[in-house]
Amino acid sequence: MTGETWLILGASSAVARAFARAAAERGDAVLLAGRDGDDMARTAADLRTRFGTPAGVLPFDAADTDSHAAFVAAARQATPGTLNVFLAFALMPDQTAMETDVALALACIRTTYLGAVSVLAHLAPVLEAQGRGRVVVLGSVAGDRGRLPNHIYGSAKAGLHAYAQGLRARLHRKGVTVTTVKPGFLDTAMTWGLPVPLAAPPDACARACLDAAARGREVLYFPWFWLGIMTIIRAIPERIFKRLSI
């Protein structure tokens, strides 16, 4: 046991599950938060059985921002040692579906951006008071530029990146690190059946997240080559970019 606890927000996703495993394997306690209680109970049981580390479950709905104050209080209560945060939830509906259904677009933004800002804003004072700890925010390369095929989700992630930047500066003053991880395509339920190239395994991403957090890194692209890809994509002049459909 390490005295560290990871609060995992959006714990049913493949990356979050892999992250929970990697953290538990190191001896960290894990608190799984999300909506699918049955699924999280299974993951928690798996962590306890495999690694003998404490693993608990807390109901959490990112879109229900009114519940976040009480949720954070409960999470603090359930964490004996140092609280660390892995934020992994997001909602990525189909771009064209969101173009015809604005409510769906808003739901994407509510979960991916508002929900994230809300829960992190409630967590921030707790982390400041603790005077240590690590936060990992799962962003996306989609947030690096508004691209035709995925710009509503991308805009929510762009907002999240900016918020995480500011939060990093705020928490840095209190000894808490904030790491933004920008994965390219991951081979998960989110991308299954979509025409995405180069989908990377989620467990490798999870290990990279844990490692980046341990080093207190600010921003990490995963896999690394996405830094190059996004540098090029960002460099294309808007005049030309608007004609492209990448």
Add this chain to the structure above:
Amino acid sequence: MSRWKTIALPGWGRRDRAPQTAARPERVAEVRAAVADGVAAAGGVLARGRGRSYGDQAVNGTGRLILMERLDRILSFDEGTGIAVCEAGVTFADLMRVFLPKGWLVPVTPGTAFATLGGAVANDVHGKNHDRVGSFGDHTAWLRLLLPSGETLRAAPDENPDVFAATIGGCGLTGVILEVAVRLVRTPSRTMRVAERRIRDLDDFFAAFVAARDTATHSVGWIDALAQGGAMGRGILETGEIADHDPAPPVPPRPRRVPVEFPGFALTPLSVGLFNAVYRRRVPEGGRERAVPMERFFYPLDSLLDWNRIYGRRGFHQFQCVIPDADARAGVGRLLEAISAARAASFLAVLKTLGGEGRGMLSFPMRGYTLALDLPHGSGIPDLLARLERITLDHGGRIYLAKDSALSADGFAAMHPRLGDFRAVLSRLDPDGRLSSDMARRLRIREDAA
């Protein structure tokens, strides 16, 4: 609605690389959704583990596949009973990694750690210790099964026993296995004491096995399938006992994955014959004994990830059958003669003993000798496989469905006296025939051929 992906998912023999339609659920709720979608689709639906069956068993060309690999959580372990409750996508590698350090061992494991427990149940798999402990179904305490109706059902030897017996070895046709409760046993070490000795010919092999069956816990024979005439059946007999304690310093566990592809090379009778000869010579004349990590004894091929690619684009078949004791010497001799006469380049053939029938209605094992070998695909191979089926039938044997790609529907029916019972259970669990596979259609497992 589940997300479906079009993707090539051949059997391990890589014969048929046509794209299929597959879902890959990550949560139980997503499995349910995929089954609900899949039963409504033309061609029906089938669960798939890690695709380590060789032929068309985990293939459903005209229908849907549900890949179970992401459901890989170990839900509980009871030190009192040794029962580990696992999701169906948990692999033998997981069990070894998690439980060996705690002093617990899964009593039956196939020759690859990449197989899932769902696949182990669906084939009622056996290890190198079948004589002593039986097959995987003998150590399965209970199963949780998702039926095409969407209902879940628990099955155990004393709870829905006919569903249990149909699902053990049932090729995935009774439903989607969600959970497997497997009984582990205590182990004093994670080391195997392995003895190897050279075997001159087939008679020598049978004599050695008769003795090994009574004295050794684990045994396996490697035969040079290209050797003919007086040398036919020459090879190595390997026996293994679990060591009382690990050697100090303890042998470090093998890395789990080799992240490289094995490069392709040409297989000819000459190069394979050379390999087989070298393989045999590595054991000195007088035999040898060593202590090796269990994983290396159980899974000799797993250190070469994707080794099936060495057979190249055309892929390969594996043939495995069992011949009852009384006829085994004659039957195995005829099989080896047919194989070497066809000059079908094959790496080592494997010869093992089996102890008795399994619990499943379609379980493979029976008391006898089982022979298994790879055959690279080529023009003469379908004929050869038909000959091997004939020889197997002539000697009262049975072909292993986990490996099969060529058995005839009539041959299949003749090998399985409990097929009628199996069909009766299917017509209750899956009255509309919504679960299917290429193998099920080829062997007409559902229909009464008569």
